[in-house]
Amino acid sequence: MKKLLLTVTGTVTVLILIVSLFSLNQTNRGLESKLSKTEKELKTMEQLINQEDKFTDTVANKKKLTVIEEGLRTYLDYDNATYLTRFDHLQNKATDETIQRLKELSSTDPPLLDVKNQLKELTIYLHPTEELIFLVQLTTEYSLDHEVVSRLPQLYQVTLIETNGEYHISQLTNLGLTATN
Template identity: 25%
Template sequence: MNKVLAVFLGISILANVILGLMYVGQRATVSQAEEKTVDSKKQIVQLKDESHKKEKALTTFRQNESYYEIEHSEEVKRFVDETFKELFNYDNKTYAARFDLVRNKLAESVISKLMASGEMGSTQIEFSNKVKALNVYLSAVEKDQAKALVNMETQYSVGGSEFPRKNQIYEVTLVQNGDKWLLDKLELMGSFEPFEQN
């Protein structure tokens, strides 16, 4: 019986050693899997951060690209140029009618202010205002909004007598309405007579 007990004890010890080795092997495999899972989670977080940064950079690039397009747009500059010439080239016959030319280019509030600032009745005295030079400098505010500084040189005359040329600086706010631009705000920043020094 001792022999059977010794064999049984030997088999039991051998089984425990095998189970112990299997447990240690399984534990090592689980630890490796946990380490790989933690590493994978770190990589996923890192990739999400990189993706977010690249998405943000792309959004900034697109925004800057649209700003650049507005600031260098010949179409917008031409719109401002034409609007100012239609608005500020006038004589006593066309003074009131000029607002009809620009009605679809100016916000109603701008037209109201301009009409309120001048006499709309006809006069017998001949007068005229001619735009001699115009420079437009654009700056984008949003993808559908821009500001412009306009330096306009005009020649005003009354009864055939010309006054000295005058420069006026305007700040203009433009908004895009569909595929068209609208002059939303017009503010005279100042006027001066050119000074030349030889």
């Protein structure tokens, strides 16, 4: 009888262990499924965040590049009629200090001869570590009395400042003429 009781008890214990192991295995599979689903959702969220960051960076860079290009075109594209007024048009593109420095570099009187300066080529290079500093390679064409007298390839360093989400040129440094082929 003791043997039978021990055998029945042992069998019941083994059955309980088997049922418990089966139940734990099912619970484990359910948790693994939930974990896998959560990991997929996390990856999707990370991808969306990365895309949003890239979009935000692209929008910010587009704003910066637009300010630089429009600012340089406003400053460098001029003729007799716009020689002095170009500085007024720089108001939304450059800081007051920068505009004042550019005015100081120019004559306070319009030219006596018929002049025209045109920005012909412009390439903007991003700085590898500074997000508000750019190198700009450009070519201007200068005409006197409707005759082109020079084509000047130049290199500028442009520094921007951000105020309330808007960018302005805070420093414009002419690094000199560049070599051409």
